[in-house]
Amino acid sequence: MTGWSCMIGRRTHQFGTLRELMGRATPLRSGDELAGVAARSAEERAAAQLCLADVPLARFLSDPLIPYEEDSVTRLIVDTHAPEAFAPVSGLxxxxxxxxxxxxxxxxxxxxxxxxxxxxxxxxxxxxVMGIQDLVLVAKKCRVVTAFRNTLGLPGRLSVRLQPNHPVDDLRGIAASMVDGLLYGCGDAVIGVNPATDRPEVLDSLLRMIDEVIRRYGIPTQGCVLAHITAQMDAIARGAPVDLLFQSIAGTEAANASFGVTLELLAEGHAAALALGRGTVGSNVMYFETGQGSALSAGAHHGVDQQTLEARAYAVARRFSPLLVNSVVGFIGPEYLLNGKQILRAGLEDHFCGKLLGLPMGVDVCHTNHAEADPDDMDALLTLLGVAGCNYIMGVPGSDDVMLGYQSTSFHDSHYLRQVLGLRPAPEFEAWLVRMRLASDDGRLLPAGPAHALLTRGSA
Amino acid sequence: MEAPDALAAGGAGPPASPGSGAGRDPWISLAAHTTARIALGRAGGSLRTQSLLELRIAHARARDAVHAPFDADALAASLRARGLEVEPLATAAPDRKTYLARPDLGRGLEPGSAERLRARAPSLGRRDLAVIVSDGLSAAAAGSHAAETVAELARLLGESGWSLYPVFLAPLARVKLQDEVGEILGAGHSVILLGERPGLSAQDSLGAYLTFGPGADRTDADRNCVSNIRGGGLPPREAAAKIARILVESRRRGLSGTGLRDG
Structure with missing residues (x-):
């Protein structure tokens, strides 16, 4: 077979390669137009979807879009494919x-x-070939449960990463945002700081401070400082308390190289973090972030559309049994996802694809100020992800990340979502909130006065 | 440990500014430690009306900042007033709207501009550092902080015996432009300073990216970054000192990027 074609009216649409067909079939987004892989008309896009619907699933095993010889991510995908698990759908x-x-x-x-x-x-x-409602419905049927010091992803649960960033890594400033988040009942997914610098002494003091707070108050959660993985591995070697090992990853070998990582390096880091044995109820020790457009941004997309490349990043994540994976969907900017509509669709695609591949997907529901998006767009995506069973979202004070300069979701947003959909925190963390008199049995926040243990030097 | 001190310090005190504290949480004094929007108070579990509307105002200002025009002439004058030579460059991005949607155009020089730089390179000779300044995503950042940062950087490196090219002013640039400019010149290092995307609390943050041996095959893994350069973040003179430190270390070790920690 040399390609695909289909007739619409009197017009024949032709697609030379599976890679081309995938790009043309992708719902409109600016990054694929930038890469020159998008459909050139709305009709061509619909025609490509028609053709794509007829492609046998098994075809993707023999035609992996980016050649096996050229790319370590392709080799990982092909080499770890499980034919017996594929059997129920192999003829579809x-x-x-x-x-x-x-x-x-x-x-x-x-x-x-x-x-x-x-x-x-x-x-x-x-x-x-799926609409938004399909992406929601099927993702909702998936369940991916992971554990470290608590259990994430159980049905009816929504967790929150507490993201207490500070522009210059001021310890007291970060501690202030941490306390704020905890008093708002957030932080069960992870207490995770994006540091402004990779300096070893800064990483160590952040790791020690987070660990101190978790131990002092007996919080059933985990900490993470989202520096480059090599900096975190150095911190492990220095004896700093590393719970989760973080890294940004992408869907091609070259894009990962631009992040300064290889599969071998990730494996080495994974082993080092596992060896610490710091989990109490589970041993998922990795935390990955991804986002559509990162491969193109690094000039490493091989002519493949950005949504497919994003899904390939999940194959990298899957290899290391992560506790947390989230797409930072609107962070990259309007050249990849132009507006609220494109961000919304991409967030639901990423959640769906990750879940179907067996990953504990969260989503950083976010946008930058140079994108054509606003907080109403974020509310819509947040709500849909809640319905779809998203494992976790971000909790940033007032939704404004003062270090990274973008808007994510707030502690308040998580309470909206939990109220409207009847969702609860991770069970261990929920029990802690009740014990600390931060929340009632039914998840409502309780007033915390100035004498609360979190605001004094007392312990739980 | 510092953390518990931080917690205790803010815990039981009175609100930092009682007038603005109405409806805020009892731990509002912790807000003295961070610009993050903490202790906002709540209506049920949701944002109070005032917090919601304050967010909308901040978002509106950030949106306006993204689209604000860049006064390159004023910045050039300011750089010259500090004793620096300035030369203009042009990227392939024709206007702000295109620039936002087409990062590829901002990563390269407009062909005529590249040609002129190539012709100029032999007379400039090979020097240690090329500094490029651009508005990037915030004209206000470049306009407010670039001149001071660059002048201090030039002074510090001059003391260390570094030779610098004229400062190149390149509106509508992306980070990778530093590779093409550095490669054409044969510069030892290149640094690009450009406006970061406006956030809600800061619309004038400048970022600096440096690369050893700039060239087309360099990637983000080869760069070191100093971000959040502004009065309320990393002040320009401190930022210049930090950039100079990293440059000196980078030259000593003959590399930049993830292999070089920004100690």
């Missing part, structure tokens, strides 16, 4: 796979069993 086309996913009979255990048999390209392909 992309369109048939969509119908199978939506079938009443396709339940949570079926999807969990299927995950190792799916490749990123397969899930990206099916997402392209």
């Amino acid at each position: 086309s992309v369109g048939g796979f969509r119908d199978w996913l939506l079938d009443y009979g396709t339940d949570t255990p079926a999807l969990s069993a299927l995950a190792p048999g799916l490749t990123p390209e397969m899930v990206a392909a099916v997402s392209k």
Whole structure:
């Protein structure tokens, strides 16, 4: 077969390669236009989706878009594919796979069993022929539970990463935001600081401060300082208390190289963090962040559309059994996701693809001020992700990250979502909130006065 | 440990400014330690009306900052007044709207500008450092902090015996422009200072990126970054000292990027 074509009216649309077909079939976004892989008309996009629906899923195993010889992520995907898990859908086309996913009979255990048999390209392909409601419905049927000092991803739960960043890593400033977040009942996914610098003494003091707070108040959660993985590995070697090891990752070998990482380096870091044995109820020790457009941004996209490349990053994440994975969906800017509509669709695609591949997906529901998006767009995505069963969101004071300069979700946002959908924090953390008189049994915040233990030197 | 001190310091005190404290949380005095929006208070679990509207105002100001025009002539005059030579460059981005949607255009010089620089390079000779200044995503950042930062950087490096090119002023640039400019000149290092994307609390943050041996094959992993340069963040003179330190270390070790910690 040399390509795909389909007739719409009297016009024939042709697509030479599977890679081209995937790009043309992708719902409109600025990054694919920038890369020159997007459909050139709305009709061409619809035609490509029609063609893509007929592609056998198995085709993606023999035609992996980026050649096996050229890319270590492709080799990882192909070498770790589980044919026995793939068996239930091995005879389906992309369109048939969509119908199978939506079938009443396709339940949570079926999807969990299927995950190792799916490749990123397969899930990206099916997402392209799905509407928003499909992305929500199928993701909702997936369940990915992980654990370290608490249990994340259980049904009816929504967790929050407490993100207490400070522009110059001032310890007291970061501690102030941490306390604020804890008093607002947030921090069960992780207490995770993006440092402004990679300096060793700064990393060590941040790690020690977070660890001190977690131990002093007996908080069933984990800490993380989101420096480059090599800086965190150095911190481990110095004896600093590292719970989770963080790294930004992407979907091609070259894009990962631009982040200063290889699969071997990630494996080395994973082993070092595991060896510390700091988890109490589980041993998922990795935390990854991703985002559509990162490969193109690094000039490392191989002519593949950004949503498929994003799904390939999840294959990298999956290799290391992470506690947390989140797309930072609107962070990269309008050249990749132009406006609120594109960010909304991308956030739901990323959550869906990650979940289907078996990852504990959260989403940083966010935007920058140079994108055509506003807080109402964020409310809409936040609500849809809550319905879709997203594992966690970010908690940034007042939604304004004063270090990274973008808008994410606030502690208040998490209470909105929990109220409206009846969602609760991770069970261990929920019990701690009640014990600390920070929240009632039904999840409502309780007034915390100046004498509260978190505001004095007392312990829990 | 400092953390518990920080917690205790803010805990039981009175609100930092009682007038603005109405409806805020009892731990409002902690807000003295950070510009983050903490102790906002709540209506149920949601933001109070006042906090919500304050966020909207901040967002509106940031939006306006992204689209504000850049006065390159005024910045050039300010640099010259500090004794620096200035030369203009042009990127391939024709206007602000295109610049926002097409980062590729901001990463390279407009062909005519590249040609002129190539012709000029032999007379400039090979020097240690090329400094490029751009508005980037915040004209206010470049306008407010670039001249002071660059002048101090030039002074510090001059004391260390570094040779610098004229300061290149390149509106509508992205970080990677430093590779093409540095490569054409054969510069030992290149530094680009440009406006970071405006946030809600700061619309005038300047960022600086430096690369050893700039060239087309350099990636972000080869760069070191000093960010949040502004009065309320890292003040320009301190930023210049930090950039100079990293440059000196980078030259000593013959590398930049993830291999070089910004000690």
